[in-house]
Every structure is written in structure tokens, then in C-alpha cells.
Amino acid sequence: IAVLAGATAGIPGSNVLGRNLVVATSLVACPALVVSGRFGIAAAFALFAAILLTEVAHSRVVWEEFVRVRLLLQIDADAQRVAATHDTLTTTLNRSGVHEHYDALDPTVPRSTLFVDLHRFKDVNDRFGHRAGDLVLVTVARRLEDVIGLDGVVGRFGGDECVVGVPTTDEAILEALVRSIEDSIADPIALTAGQTITVTASVGTASANAASTDFDDLLDRADQAQYREKRNSPDRRRRRRGPDRRRATTTP
Secondary structure, eight states, X not given: OHHHHHHHHTSOTTOHHHHHHHHHHHHHHHHHHHSOSHHHHHHHHHHHHHHHHHHHHHHHHHHHHHHHHHHHHHHHHHHHHXXXXXXXXTOSXXXXXXXXXXXXXXXXXXXXXXXXXXXXXXXXXXXXXXXXXXXXXXXXXXXXXXXXXXXXXXXXXXXXXXXXXXXXXXXXXXXXXXXXXXXXHHSOEEEETTEEEOOOEEEEEEEOOSSOOOHHHHHHHHHHHHHHHHHHOTTHHHHHHOGGGOOSOBOO
């Protein structure tokens, strides 16, 4: 009885097969241990083998549990990292994520930052509700990603401000990129059946140069350029599109 209790004490409750194996072997082997001769030795060996096999099975269970817990911890760490570097609404990078992206770039690679600010976004929330505002932000983020492509990076810094990073300092390319962003954002966004909304945006650009490749400096210069653009011609895109291109939309 003592041998049986000791043999099964370390076996987890989930390992039913292991417990049954030890119990069954013990019921046969323990009485035989009293009997001298070959049968007693064989019975003792059988009991030892049963205990050994059970310990091996137990070790496998422990190892599988260790692997499972380690995997869960890794998944949790990855999820925390994504949450720390991505915007929860649009799934684009957030400020930390964009900063991390720039820090990882080769300093010799040309780079420019575009600061995108939506016009009168507060009116969208006030007039149509926050769900409509969220839809606008997600739609704008997807449109920015479509315009930039895989070579660039898009981030949302909160509210109605987005940042775009591109690996070029060519002024002609940047100007074409600004026009594409403005046109893409200005396309109507469907809210509900028969109801659409049109938003416009100001875009400022800043390129890295020999004097500074610092991300915060680029961001500050792009923000200032966007502010000048917004102050000098807040509705430039709407005027450039012209009355012949206007659509029947609800514009805040």
C-alpha cells in the first residue's frame, strides 16, 4: 500500500492512464513481492517499469504545459507591443510607432514627412456623431495607405492628424503625392444609404537634409508647413476641383 501510494502521489489528476497503469501493476506486483524467487523479482521489475513510464508521461505533460505557457506569454508580449505602437481605431502606427520606424531607418536613406490635418473634423462629430467621425478617420487612413503604397508609412497621432513618411526628398514627387492625398481624401465617404460626407485636408511636407534628419524636427517643420497651407488656402482643393466636379454630398 505504501509503495502504491508513493508511486501515484506525483501523478497529476489529468493523467488517468498513468494512474491506472501503476494501480493495475501494483495490484499484481505487490503480493508477489512477498514471494521469493523469480516471480517476485519480475513483479518488482514490472512495478518499477510502470512507475518509470508514468514519470516519463508526467514529464511530457509538464513540458507541454511549459511550452503552452511560454507561447501564451509570447503572444501577450507581441500584443502589448502592437498596442504600444499602433492606433487602436485605424490600426495604423501611432506616434511611438512612427518614431520607432524612423529611428530604425538608415540615416543615409532620403526621407520626407507629410503632416495631414483634416478640415473642420469636429463638425463631423457634432453633426453626424462619433461613429461617423470614426468611419471618416478609418477611411482616410486606408486611403492614405493606398496612395503611399508599401514604400511609405502611415501613422495617426490622435484626433484628425495623420503623418505620412516616404523615402524620397524629390520636390516634384512630393508635390504629386500631396495632390494625390488631397484628391483621395476629398472623395465622398458613404455614411448611410443615400448619405455621404466630403472632407478636405491640408498637407505640409518637410524633407531631411544635411543639417537635420531628426524625426521630431521633420515633424515640426511639416506641421508648420501644413499650418501655413491651411491658413493661406483652407479650401484650395474644393476650388481646384471646380463646380463641374462637385457632387451631391453632405459637406460639413
